[in-house]
Amino acid sequence: MSSTPLEPQSFRLTRYRYTRADNSVVVATDSMKNTVYIKAKEHPVTPPELFASILGTHFVETYPHITTANVKIVTHRWTRMTIDGKPHPHSFYRDGAETRNVEAVVRKDGIDISSGIAGLLVLKSTGSQFHGFVRDEYTTLPEVRDRILSTDVDSSWNWKTFAGLSAVKAAIPKFDKAWDDARAITMKTFAEENSPSVQNTMYKMCTQILAAVPEVETVDYALPNKHYFEIGTFPASASRNEANIANRFRRPELAQGPQEHRQRRRSIRSAVWTEWPYQGHRCSISDLL
Secondary structure, X not given: OOOOOOOOHHHHHHHHHHHOOOHHHOOOHHHHHHHHHHHHHHOOOOOXXXXXXXXXXHHHHXXXXXXXXXXXXXXXXXXXXXXXXXXXXXXXXXXXXXXXXEEEEEXXXXXXXXXXXXXXXXXEOOOEOEOOOOOOOOOOOOOEOOOOEEEEEEEEEEEOOEOOHHHHHHOHHHHHHHHHHHHHHHHHHHHHOXXXXXXXXXXXXXXXXXXXXXXXXXXXXXXXXEEEOOOOOOOOOOOHHHHHHHHHHHOHHHOOHHXXXXXXXXXXXXXXXXXXXEOOEEEEEEEEO
């Protein structure tokens, strides 16, 4: 394989590490790991958008042959323990599976940042409906005016390109506020709206985030269905134990095991992506079936 006169030197050097076993341009994983630790000691690690930008800028400025650095940070929820009514000075617990995710693409001429929420499991026992959809020979889903709605929220918002690390630093107060606003909008819309469809609910969440954070260019949502089914009722003559079982299955917050049908366990999964413009921005949703 020969290089062409138009091929940038940085690409050619990177290609040589694979095609010619030339390790002279390889930044070892060990170096990258230690860099993260050292930079975390030298700089603030919050908001994660800032720390991701600091890390990426270090790599593109330190190594001349590197043109782009991709950094992903996942922040888990750790809550301080309360012992005997007092916050414990050094003990914490993992507060759910929800994470705050950040991805930064750092180049020599700018920084693109995506922020997001993932793994936020929500459920409401009423206030959701779905009817009037296409019915054909492949349809078995009944139309419903009231149903249980549960999903794992996966939302991300993409900021307008930052000119560099100094521009990211100038926007520090906006990152935490945007995350708080996006989370509050998601929860409030989910809880209060009598949802005509998950698709419409996602659209409303998108438009509200775009309005709340003008610096955001696009918003993406994925709300995969997590199905909880009512078992039904038992006759009045049912024993006390049978009645308790029926009540347990009718209360989704107590349903366990096989009553929770997780779509991710299926061997076949389909998704329909929908995008549309909104006041100069772009919204997109993923309807996972």
